[in-house]
Amino acid sequence: MTPLVGIIGFGSIAQDLVAILRAQAPNAVLQVLVGAGREDAARAALTDAGLPVDALITSDLAAFLATRPGVVAECAGHGAVVEYGTAILQAGADLIIASVGALSDATLVERLKTSADANSGQVVVPSGAIGGIDILAAARLAGLTSVDYTGRKPPMAWSGTPADAEIDLNALESPTVIFEGSARQAAQAFPKNANVAATLALAGVGMDRTSVTLVADPTTTENVHEFSISSSAVEATMRLVGTPSPRNPKTSQTTALSIARAVLNRSAAIVI
Numbered sequence: 001m002t003p004l005v006g007i008i009g010f011g012s013i014a015q016d017l018v019a020i021l022r023a024q025a026p027n028a029v030l031q032v033l034v035g036a037g038r039e040d041a042a043r044a045a046l047t048d049a050g051l052p053v054d055a056l057i058t059s060d061l062a063a064f065l066a067t068r069p070g071v072v073a074e075c076a077g078h079g080a081v082v083e084y085g086t087a088i089l090q091a092g093a094d095l096i097i098a099s100v101g102a103l104s105d106a107t108l109v110e111r112l113k114t115s116a117d118a119n120s121g122q123v124v125v126p127s128g129a130i131g132g133i134d135i136l137a138a139a140r141l142a143g144l145t146s147v148d149y150t151g152r153k154p155p156m157a158w159s160g161t162p163a164d165a166e167i168d169l170n171a172l173e174s175p176t177v178i179f180e181g182s183a184r185q186a187a188q189a190f191p192k193n194a195n196v197a198a199t200l201a202l203a204g205v206g207m208d209r210t211s212v213t214l215v216a217d218p219t220t221t222e223n224v225h226e227f228s229i230s231s232s233a234v235e236a237t238m239r240l241v242g243t244p245s246p247r248n249p250k251t252s253q254t255t256a257l258s259i260a261r262a263v264l265n266r267s268a269a270i271v272i
Contacts, residue, residue, distance in 0.1 A: 009076025012247030016256030101187030142233035
């Protein structure tokens with residue numbers, strides 16, 4: 001059976017995802033949902049990434065869902081999760097969310113849960129730019145005491161965020177903390193930069209108990225993610241150094257790879 005995969009968005013993550021899926025699952029049928037009036041721009045960007053020229057690219061949600069995709073990967077930001085998430089689940093598709101920070105909205109989470117339960121669907125949160133989610137989620141079953149996360153990115157990866165208004169990012173000469181607080185606060189203040197914090201929170205002690213520190217670091221050209229957990233079952237510390245996507249320095253290359261893995265797992269005979 002040829003899988004039918006829906007993708008929302010045509011930015012850097014969507015372009016990387018298309019390229020990966022075309023290489024790993026060449027028989028998969030890909031279709032794309034974009035905002036009104038953006039179809040031509042999306043076709044140009046995604047054709048360059050490997051999307052077949054005859055693939056469906058539409059801003060019509062009804063037309064997108066009428067083809068009955070089995071899984072839809074959201075790659076378009078928090079607003080796309082809010083706008084399309086419940087409708088996708090109600091149509092019987094599973095929903096893979098790249099913009100995990102959107103789930104800092106408790107009301108949205110309840111709506112998605114209700115739609116998923118009513119339609120025997122799933123909301124899938126991929127690991128994205130972080131690793132070790134398996135041990136974190138397993139340790140939660142034994143009782144977690146704490147989860148602490150620190151994210152470091154080059155200064156210009158924080159451009160367009162609240163830090164940009166408070167700090168001269170171009171002038172930084174040493175690592176500078178730009179945020180300290182909860183995962184919920186980080187996800188809402190830094191929607192394009194704190195999806196890792198939200199993912200750790202969902203896997204662990206929750207949005208309000210997960211401690212987050214964000215750092216603008218001129219000494220690195222990479223995205224560095226570090227977290228530690230304490231529980232009755234295991235103590236663990238993990239550090240990952242991700243190469244930024246060439247298309248967007250705010251995002252690690254592993255983000256699109258993780259989403260692709262989640263898509264491919266939906267039809268795999270053996271899942272790891």
